[in-house]
Amino acid sequence: MDEIRVATNNFDEALVIGIGGFGKVYKASFDYGSTFVTIKRSSPMSEQGALEFETEIHVLSQLHHQNLVSLLGHCQEDEEMILVYEYMSSHTLFDHLHLRSRGDLPLSWTQRLERCIRVARGLHYLHTGTEHKFIDRDIKTSNILLDHNWVAKLSAFGLSKATNPALVSTTVKGNVGYFPEYFWRHKLTEKSDVYSFGVVLFEVLSARLAVNPVEDDKHGSLVDWALYCCENGIATQLVDPDLEGKIATESFEKYIEVAKKCLAEKGVERPTMSDVLQRLVHCSFRKNADIAPTRDGNRTEKADLERNSDLTPGIEFSEIIITIGR
Template sequence: MILEEMSILSCCRISKSEIKKKSLKNSKSWVYDDADAYSTVPRGVSLSSGAIKQRILAEEALRNGNARVPAEVFTFRELATATENFNSELLVGEGGFGRVYKGHLNKTNQVVAVKQLDRNGVQGNREFLAEVLTLSLVHHPNLVNLIGYCADGRQRILVYDFMHNGSLEDHLLDLAPNRKPLDWYTRMQIAKGAAQGLEYLHDTANPPIIFRDFKASNILLDENFIPKLSDFGLAKLGPTGEQDHVSTRVMGTYGYCAPEYAKTGQLTTKSDVYSFGVVFLEIISGRRAIDGTKPPEEENLVDWAKPLFKDRRKFTVMADPLLEGNYPVKGLYQALAVAAMCIQDEAGTRPLIADVVTALEYLAIRTDEAASAAAEMVEFE
C-alpha cells in the first residue's frame, strides 16, 4: 500500500516555529473576470483613471513593505528595439495573458524575456499589477527575477531574466524528438526547487502568498535546470490573523485546482499543495494533468493514479516510460507517496509544503550506487 511509504513525510515533519527560521506555451489559465482580482495586489492602486503612471507602481510597492523595486522602467520603444518590433521569430511562449519574446538589451548586453500582455480586456491590467507588485515584494532563487516593466499608454510589458531551457512542460510534456528526456534525479531536483519557491511564498512572505496557478508551463528552467516559478498574475494574498482561508471566485487551470477550492472558492496554501501534487505526478509519470488523447478512464491524471496507489505491484506502471527503468525503485515508491499525500481530497490531510521540501531533499540526492552506475555507463560509451 502507498500508505506504507508515506512515513517519509511523517518522519520529516517540521514545526511552524522551525519553518519561520528557514529563511508558457499551450497551457492557458481560465479565469473569471471579477473585482476580486484587485485583491491580488496591495490596496491603493487603481485602474479607474486610465493609463497607469509608470513610477506610481514602484512608489506603491515601497509603501507596502520591504519592496525590491524593479531595476528599470522601460519605454515601449526600448522594448520594441530589444525584440525587433516583437518579431514573431523571437516568440518563445504564449499564455493566457499574452506573448513572451526573447529580447536583447543593447545598453546592458543582456538577453531577456519580454512578456507583452494582451491589451484587450481589464484582466491584462490586473495580471500586470499583480506581477509587478508581487515580484517587487519577494525575492528567492526559485522565483523568476523581474528586471523591469513598461506601462506606456495601453502597453503592459514585463521584462525578466531569460530562461535558456524554457519551461518544465517543454522537457516533460512537449518533448521534441531531438531532446533527451529528463533523468530521474534532475526531475527530483526540479521538483524540490519548485517546492522551495512555494515554501518561500507560503512561509516566509508576510502575509503569505498563494500562487494559485502552479503548473508545468509556469516552472521555468535556467541553463542549469534550476526551476523558477513564473506568471504571478493570479497570485493572491493568503489568510491573516484569525482567518483560515480567503474566499474568491475560482481562478486557475483545469486539472490542477484543488477540489475544495473549485467547489467553494475557499483558498488556502493547501490549494497550492494540491497543485504541486498534480505537477509532481506529471514529473513522475510524464503524463499531462488532462490529456484528451488518452482513453476516457486515463484522461484525468489524478483519477488514473488514485486506484494505482492501492497496489504496490502497479507502482512501476506510473513511472514515465521514457525513463526506461532508470530510477531507484524505493525512490519511485517514496515519490509516489509524496504525490499521493499532496492530492488528497481533504485539504487538512495534505502536508505543509515545508514537509514536502524536506522529503524531496532526500529524494533528490543521487545515491552512490546510482552515481557509480552512471560513471560506468559513461565509460562504456
C-alpha cells in the same frame, strides 16, 4: 516604450518564444545581443488584464528567491502593458516532458527530482518567507522555467493571492487538471498550492498530461489515474517508459508517498510545503538502493541502475545526494 520596441525589433514575430494568458512573450535584448531578457506584452484579447498586471508587479516586488523568476522592470503606456523578466534559456519543464525534439534526451530521474526540489523550495518561500503568505494559484509545468544552468524557477504570478488570514474566499483561477478543492468550494489556502504541486509531481514521474482529452475516462485525468494506481498497488505503471528500471526503489516509494499525500481530498490532510520539501530531499539520498521498480513490477539490479543513471563518476551510488543549493 521606445526602448522596449528596439529590444524586440518592434515586437518582431520571429522573437516570440511563447503565448500565455497575458499575451505574447518575446526574447529581447537591450545591448545588442550580449544579454537577453524576456518581455511579456499584453494582448487586447488576453484572458488577463490590468488586475493581473498590477498583481504580478506587486507580488514580485516583495519576493526575492533563487527559485522564483525575477521581474526586472515594467511599463504601461498607450494602453500597452509590458513586463520584463530575466531570460530563462532552457524553456519550461512542460517542454522537456512533453515537447522534446527528435534526438533530445529525456530528463533523467536525478534531473527531474532536483527540479521538483527547487520548485518546492520556491513554494515554501511563498508560503512562509514573507510577512503575508502568498498563494501561487497557477502551479503547472508550463509555469516552471529553467535557466541556462537548468535551475528551475516558478513564474507567472498574476493570479497570486496574498493572504492574511490564510483562508480566502475567491473566484476560481488556474488550469483544469491542477485544480484542488477550491474549484468546487471557492476556498483558497496554501494547501491548494500543495495539491497543484502534487499533480506536477505525478506529471514529472509519468510524463503524462494533467488532462488528456484524447484518452478514455480512466486515463484522461492524471490525478484519477495516479490515485487508482496507488490504491491498487500498481504505482509502477505510472513511471515514464524513459525512466523504467532507472529509479531506485527507496526513492520511488518515498516520492509516490509524498505525491499521493499532496492529493488528499481535504486540504487539512495535505502536508505543508516544508514537509513536502523535506520528503523530496529524502528521496534524493537513495540509500540502500539495490533494485528499482519497472512498470511490470519486476526489479532492475543495482549494476543496471548505475549504468543508466547520470551519477558523477567515482562516487558511490549509495552516497549520492542532489545538491539543492541555498
